[in-house]
Amino acid sequence: MSMLLPLLAAGVARADGGQFWMPKAASTYAQQVDDVFYFIYFTDAAFFVVLMAAMIIMAVKYKRRSEDDTTPVIKGNHTLELVWSVFPTFLLVAMFWLGFRGWINMSVPPADSMEIRVIGQKWNWTYQYPAASVNGQELPGFEVAGADEACMQRIGDPTRDIECNAPIVVPAGKPVKLVMNSRDVLHSFFIPDFRAKKDVVPGRYTQLWFEAPEPGEHNVFCTEYCGDRHGYMYSKVKVLPQAEFDAWITEQREKAKASGALTGAALGEQLFASKGCAGCHKLDGSRLVGPPLNAKFGTQENLEGGATVTIDEGYLRESILVPGAKVVAGYPPSMPPYQGQLNDAQVEGLVEYIKSLK
Amino acid sequence: MSTSTLDGVGHGASGTNYLNAKKGLMSWLFTIDHKRIGVMYLATVLTFFLAGGLFALAIRTELATPAGDIFSAAVYNKLFTLHGAIMVFLVLVPAIPATLGNFLLPLQLGTIDVAFPKLNLLSFHIYVFGSLFLLYTLVTGGVDTGWTFYTPYSSSSADGNVVAALTGAFILGFSSILTGLNFIVTVHKMRAPGVTWLRMPLFVWAIYATSVIQVLATPVIAITLFLLIFEKIVGIGIFDPALGGDPVLFQHFFWFYSHPVVYVMVLPAFGVMSETITVHSRKHIFGYTAIAASSVAIAAVGFIIWGHHMFVSGQSELSGTVFSLLTFAVAIPTAIKLCSWIATLYKGSIQWNTPMLYSLGFLWIFAIGGLTGLFLATLATDVHLHDTYFVVAHFHYVMMGGVLFALVAGMHHWWPKITGKMYNDTIGRVTFVLSFIGYNLTFFPQFVAGSQGMPRRYHQYLPEFEMWNQLSTLGSYLFGLSLFIILGYLLQSLFSGKAAPRNPWGAASLEWRTQSPPVEHNFEGDVVCTYGPYDYEAHRALKS
Numbered sequence: 072m073s074m075l076l077p078l079l080a081a082g083v084a085r086a087d088g089g090q091f092w093m094p095k096a097a098s099t100y101a102q103q104v105d106d107v108f109y110f111i112y113f114t115d116a117a118f119f120v121v122l123m124a125a126m127i128i129m130a131v132k133y134k135r136r137s138e139d140d141t142t143p144v145i146k147g148n149h150t151l152e153l154v155w156s157v158f159p160t161f162l163l164v165a166m167f168w169l170g171f172r173g174w175i176n177m178s179v180p181p182a183d184s185m186e187i188r189v190i191g192q193k194w195n196w197t198y199q200y201p202a203a204s205v206n207g208q209e210l211p212g213f214e215v216a217g218a219d220e221a222c223m224q225r226i227g228d229p230t231r232d233i234e235c236n237a238p239i240v241v242p243a244g245k246p247v248k249l250v251m252n253s254r255d256v257l258h259s260f261f262i263p264d265f266r267a268k269k270d271v272v273p274g275r276y277t278q279l280w281f282e283a284p285e286p287g288e289h290n291v292f293c294t295e296y297c298g299d300r301h302g303y304m305y306s307k308v309k310v311l312p313q314a315e316f317d318a319w320i321t322e323q324r325e326k327a328k329a330s331g332a333l334t335g336a337a338l339g340e341q342l343f344a345s346k347g348c349a350g351c352h353k354l355d356g357s358r359l360v361g362p363p364l365n366a367k368f369g370t371q372e373n374l375e376g377g378a379t380v381t382i383d384e385g386y387l388r389e390s391i392l393v394p395g396a397k398v399v400a401g402y403p404p405s406m407p408p409y410q411g412q413l414n415d416a417q418v419e420g421l422v423e424y425i426k427s428l429k
Numbered sequence: 430m431s432t433s434t435l436d437g438v439g440h441g442a443s444g445t446n447y448l449n450a451k452k453g454l455m456s457w458l459f460t461i462d463h464k465r466i467g468v469m470y471l472a473t474v475l476t477f478f479l480a481g482g483l484f485a486l487a488i489r490t491e492l493a494t495p496a497g498d499i500f501s502a503a504v505y506n507k508l509f510t511l512h513g514a515i516m517v518f519l520v521l522v523p524a525i526p527a528t529l530g531n532f533l534l535p536l537q538l539g540t541i542d543v544a545f546p547k548l549n550l551l552s553f554h555i556y557v558f559g560s561l562f563l564l565y566t567l568v569t570g571g572v573d574t575g576w577t578f579y580t581p582y583s584s585s586s587a588d589g590n591v592v593a594a595l596t597g598a599f600i601l602g603f604s605s606i607l608t609g610l611n612f613i614v615t616v617h618k619m620r621a622p623g624v625t626w627l628r629m630p631l632f633v634w635a636i637y638a639t640s641v642i643q644v645l646a647t648p649v650i651a652i653t654l655f656l657l658i659f660e661k662i663v664g665i666g667i668f669d670p671a672l673g674g675d676p677v678l679f680q681h682f683f684w685f686y687s688h689p690v691v692y693v694m695v696l697p698a699f700g701v702m703s704e705t706i707t708v709h710s711r712k713h714i715f716g717y718t719a720i721a722a723s724s725v726a727i728a729a730v731g732f733i734i735w736g737h738h739m740f741v742s743g744q745s746e747l748s749g750t751v752f753s754l755l756t757f758a759v760a761i762p763t764a765i766k767l768c769s770w771i772a773t774l775y776k777g778s779i780q781w782n783t784p785m786l787y788s789l790g791f792l793w794i795f796a797i798g799g800l801t802g803l804f805l806a807t808l809a810t811d812v813h814l815h816d817t818y819f820v821v822a823h824f825h826y827v828m829m830g831g832v833l834f835a836l837v838a839g840m841h842h843w844w845p846k847i848t849g850k851m852y853n854d855t856i857g858r859v860t861f862v863l864s865f866i867g868y869n870l871t872f873f874p875q876f877v878a879g880s881q882g883m884p885r886r887y888h889q890y891l892p893e894f895e896m897w898n899q900l901s902t903l904g905s906y907l908f909g910l911s912l913f914i915i916l917g918y919l920l921q922s923l924f925s926g927k928a929a930p931r932n933p934w935g936a937a938s939l940e941w942r943t944q945s946p947p948v949e950h951n952f953e954g955d956v957v958c959t960y961g962p963y964d965y966e967a968h969r970a971l972k973s
Binding site: 177393 | 497502503505573575579585670671673675677711712713714715716718719741742749760767772775777778780789800804808810813816877880881882884885890891935964
């Protein structure tokens with residue numbers, strides 16, 4: 072019976088747009104995930120009902136009548152065994168295939184995605200938005216982080232943290248790519264309404280993308296255990312109509328410009344000058360001691376020893392912290408390692424700066 | 430066969446048995462009798478199960494309301510860590526192989542003991558020694574890393590207890606390896622005349638497959654834990670990115686052991702099912718070879734699917750795809766077993782007694798556990814469900830429900846043989862109904878909370894998940910109560926239970942041919958096996 076009730080309730084929609092099993096589907100690929108879920112669900116339910124009905128019917132029908140009952144010797148049946156070995160195989164392959172197709176969609180961000188940096192840190196999320204040129208005016212990037220202090224006075228209220236922590240703000244109807252890393256332990260960024268989840272790992276970058284067609288607000292949970300306040304590491308995704316989003320982001324950039332605080336690429340630019348990077352790396356495509364850094368992000372590079380590497384956030388980070396690990400072919404391994412010299416925010420800034428160089 | 434007494438004839442009350450042959454505490458602690466070692470394991474495992482279970486009830490009590498109001502977050506995190514670590518390392522891994530396995534393996538093979546009796550005792554002593562480390566962490570404030578010890582949280586933690594807990598788990602591994610080794614040699618070398626490979630009970634096949642996994646996989650977790658201890662003490666960067674290590678590498682190492690170990694827990698449970706379902710239906714097992722081969726197949730495939738724990742960890746899309754495909758391969762042998770057990774019921778003579786009810790309960794629970802695994806093997810759905818309560822419910826259905834219902838079925842099935850006493854079957858059947866309802870009420874709602882998005886290991890949660898958590902908490906109290914009732918009437922049977930006959934269920938396998946409880950050296954004379962363990966025809970012919 073416990074299986075039957077949810078079976079009936081599977082398709083019943085709730086007032087908030089969710090269903091008995093799944094929360095509301097609010098990203099472009101959520102419905103595809105749900106379709107796979109329900110394909111497995113109804114296949115499972117059919118198998119469960121058949122197996123358990125057979126078990127219960129036989130347990131009743133063949134209940135022991137007397138201590139002298141005799142039973143026939145049935146050691147097996149090759150046809151039957153072949154059927155229950157082969158028939159489920161087709162269904163399993165179908166499940167794999169549907170899951171694989173859905174996963175590929177979830178794994179490959181569209182080329183025109185808007186990029187936001189997500190940084191996990193015990194026990195809060197920081198969102199970094201890129202700089203932009205608006206109406207011919209250069210505006211810096213900015214950071215969204217922290218919680219509303221007044222709101223945080225609601226001690227003991229389980230909805231406090233999800234309502235008080237700063238949300239990540241994204242435009243509706245536009246693909247958004249999150250490039251994520253952690254500054255301490257593992258975290259995981261989970262948006263149930265989007266069916267999106269990815270671990271956030273220190274020392275490497277992971278990515279997650281989604282497109283929310285409609286404006287609205289959606290929960291963000293940390294789903295990788297990260298210590299004391301893991302169960303409080305909430306945020307929200309606030310999806311705004313494009314025009315409202317544009318107004319919001321411009322306002323934030325102008326505030327950042329006014330405050331003069333350096334984040335992301337701007338911090339990187341300042342470090343690039345102050346740490347003496349320009350002494351070896353030029354930004355006009357010509358060679359100095361080390362390779363030039365402009366227009367390199369996303370391209371392939373040949374390494375000493377014959378291997379090739381795609382220049383992504385992870386490679387840039389590694390090459391700043393441990394330059395000797397993967398040296399570009401034709402250059403001496405002479406750069407000093409910056410492991411322990413730069414903090415995470417500074418490394419992230421340099422990576423963002425190098426990414427922004429055209 | 431030279432032992433002439435079969436079913437029901439004499440119960441050996443006149444003579445000595447393994448329980449009363451020697452007296453005193455030392456005669457137990459330093460025994461090399463596999464039966465006594467099995468009984469000591471059973472007592473120890475059940476004690477730890479009580480501890481782990483009380484932690485579980487504490488967790489469910491905290492989760493009865495959304496606010497984190499009963500324990501602090503730090504205490505709550507220690508509660509679920511200790512619950513997991515105790516249940517996995519001290520309870521589920523040895524739950525069936527070291528208890529029923531130790532007791533039954535030589536008896537079912539018709540021999541006097543395991544191949545290396547002193548090594549067997551050493552395994553038990555190592556198990557107790559290792560458990561002392563976990564007890565030490567328990568009394569000195571606990572650990573909060575989660576039983577998975579994920580890096581860099583565990584490696585960067587300043588808590589000295591983490592090293593103690595890791596050392597405990599490291600030592601416990603040796604107990605597991607030595608037991609596995611002992612059982613493998615026993616199966617190869619100690620079978621009585623006539624016990625051919627295909628006349629071994631399926632419980633023996635299951636224990637054999639389990640032992641292979643224990644010997645091959647446990648060294649990997651031992652090395653992993655050692656590297657982590659090494660990193661914490663010496664500061665060499667292996668897993669911690671701050672030292673130049675890779676935290677995802679730890680997950681690969683960890684699951685390379687910890688996925689196969691799920692089969693260390695559950696294959697013996699399958700073995701118990703193959704015995705109880707046949708005996709209490711008085712039917713030859715349906716598809717002996719298929720069930721035996723599927724145990725071995727599950728053991729083999731179990732080694733190459735660890736990556737399905739890591740679909741969202743940052744491992745490559747290609748790895749995820751390969752691991753998903755391989756994971757589906759393990760569903761086939763599992764489905765074969767389930768279908769074969771149910772087919773065994775056909776035209777049987779089915780006893781509705783306590784061991785059989787728990788066996789049917791196992792089939793229900795394991796069907797749900799197995800079928801919900803398909804959502805997690807599938808890439809697109811796993812992304813949503815990973816690390817939510819859906820996963821918690823799934824692995825409790827498989828590991829805890831599966832193993833516990835099988836262990837309880839097996840304890841009721843072999844209790845007359847182990848203790849020489851019969852328990853009150855009526856109370857047993859009533860308690861089954863209670864525990865079955867309690868179990869499903871505890872864990873089924875967690876599937877819904879999880880698919881709605883509730884993450885695991887949360888000290889507080891959003892009010893929208895409250896109903897599912899309250900059902901779960903209610904169920905856990907009911908389930909806990911039913912386990913205490915089982916403990917009560919089983920203990921009571923030791924004092925006032927009727928004496929058990931040799932073969933109360935009319936079983937055909939060898940362990941029922943000796944008296945209950947068995948003599949010190951298992952059988953009164955030499956054993957020659959002339960028919961298979963499920964050949965009730967031949968068994969009856971010989972009896973009459």
